[in-house]
Amino acid sequence: MVRLITHNLLACHVKGCTTNNFPLTFQDVQIELQEAEFNPEFVRNLLSRLDWAALVDAAKQVGDTSLPPEEPEMMDDDLLKKLHHVLLEIHVIEGAMTCPNCKHVYPISNGIPNMLLAEHEIG
Amino acid sequence: MSRPELQAPPEIYYGDTEAKKYTKNTRNQQIQADMTYRALELLNLPPDEPAFLLDIGCGSGLSGEILDEEGYIWAGMDIAPSMLEVALERELEGDLFLQDIGQGFGFRPGSFDGAISISVLQWLLNAETSHPTSSPPHRLTRFFTTLHSALRNPSRAVFQFYPTSDDQIQLITSIAQKAGFGGGIVVDYPNSKKAKKVFLCLFVGGGGGAQQRVPEGLEGEEDEHARFERRRQKVSGKDRSGKRKSVKDRDWILKKKELYRQRGKEGVPRDSKFTGRKRKATF
Numbered sequence: 001m002v003r004l005i006t007h008n009l010l011a012c013h014v015k016g017c018t019t020n021n022f023p024l025t026f027q028d029v030q031i032e033l034q035e036a037e038f039n040p041e042f043v044r045n046l047l048s049r050l051d052w053a054a055l056v057d058a059a060k061q062v063g064d065t066s067l068p069p070e071e072p073e074m075m076d077d078d079l080l081k082k083l084h085h086v087l088l089e090i091h092v093i094e095g096a097m098t099c100p101n102c103k104h105v106y107p108i109s110n111g112i113p114n115m116l117l118a119e120h121e122i123g
Numbered sequence: 124m125s126r127p128e129l130q131a132p133p134e135i136y137y138g139d140t141e142a143k144k145y146t147k148n149t150r151n152q153q154i155q156a157d158m159t160y161r162a163l164e165l166l167n168l169p170p171d172e173p174a175f176l177l178d179i180g181c182g183s184g185l186s187g188e189i190l191d192e193e194g195y196i197w198a199g200m201d202i203a204p205s206m207l208e209v210a211l212e213r214e215l216e217g218d219l220f221l222q223d224i225g226q227g228f229g230f231r232p233g234s235f236d237g238a239i240s241i242s243v244l245q246w247l248l249n250a251e252t253s254h255p256t257s258s259p260p261h262r263l264t265r266f267f268t269t270l271h272s273a274l275r276n277p278s279r280a281v282f283q284f285y286p287t288s289d290d291q292i293q294l295i296t297s298i299a300q301k302a303g304f305g306g307g308i309v310v311d312y313p314n315s316k317k318a319k320k321v322f323l324c325l326f327v328g329g330g331g332g333a334q335q336r337v338p339e340g341l342e343g344e345e346d347e348h349a350r351f352e353r354r355r356q357k358v359s360g361k362d363r364s365g366k367r368k369s370v371k372d373r374d375w376i377l378k379k380k381e382l383y384r385q386r387g388k389e390g391v392p393r394d395s396k397f398t399g400r401k402r403k404a405t406f
Contacts, residue, residue, distance in 0.1 A: 036216070088196070
């Protein structure tokens with residue numbers, strides 16, 4: 001169950017891969033929608049931590065285009081609801097995430113991404 | 124029986140059967156729940172503010188269940204696939220990762236409002252291979268530095284763990300300090316043999332005027348809820364009569380001899396009723 005909220009905070013952690021290692025690109029994804037309780041305050045708190053461009057991009061990759069490409073100045077309820085849907089209700093079940101820099105592939109199976117590294121990749 | 128972390132690496136120890144057993148055991152559930160509540164208390168999050176937490180070594184989600192109940196949004200990681208499978212069956216809200224925390228993680232700086240970890244750190248104290256990245260200090264350093272950057276400033280991380288010695292506590296706290304954390308050890312019920320629990324309470328930031336202070340441990344004899352985990356009892360070499368048992372007893376000698384024979388070593392003495400007996404002290 002990779003939600004976009006965690007995807008938006010996740011960078012590659014392979015040894016020496018420190019620049020351009022975010023965001024990881026989704027591949028061959030299967031998604032599942034699961035309703036979650038809407039909490040406007042949480043979403044508002046989270047905003048400062050999000051990378052908007054990466055979020056819009058990731059949303060596009062999983063087939064959701066409801067977000068505006070530029071981060072709006074004002075957040076109204078409607079937009080917060082959309083954000084909530086994108087961040088917390090879209091679950092990626094199968095597929096893979098690839099680092100844009102070192103091309104390390106993190107496979108996702110059964111909703112759990114495999115973040116284990118090989119010995120030579122450990123920093 | 125010796126401590127689980129001394130028997131096998133976590134991803135092997137918590138195989139399918141052990142993962143199910145661990146999760147179904149109601150006493151275990153109770154202990155984990157108590158410790159999770161206590162860890163949340165020590166985390167001292169601002170009330171009524173929904174937080175995004177990290178559950179390090181979430182296992183089958185016994186602690187995650189409580190985070191769900193308390194209304195936190197969380198992400199968890201564990202190295203044991205079987206435990207994560209059980210967690211999936213339990214339909215928790217949090218995101219799960221298959222991750223070795225000793226390899227560090229790649230969360231962007233300031234991602235989480237706090238982190239908890241129940242009965243995990245002791246698993247980092249054993250080296251599985253001789254590769255330099257597998258040594259406990261290296262793994263701890265990697266873990267604490269990446270965790271420090273993943274946490275928001277100010278925030279806290281609370282770890283409940285089972286140290287075997289003061290040296291281990293010393294090692295863990297010194298590495299955590301080098302990684303930039305403040306804080307220290309909180310011991311609940313220090314005088315109780317059974318209910319004693321060790322928490323490592325780490326702070327990110329919070330310097331200047333409002334210095335964060337290490338919370339007090341719980342005192343008193345013991346709480347009726349915090350119960351004893353027998354399997355964590357220190358292995359002692361003494362038998363019931365109080366005498367120290369010999370390590371190289373008859374069984375051990377027979378085992379060794381059998382092993383040598385299998386390996387084809389020559390001149391292994393025959394087994395007899397005298398095997399493993401002491402010689403009389405006469406000249």
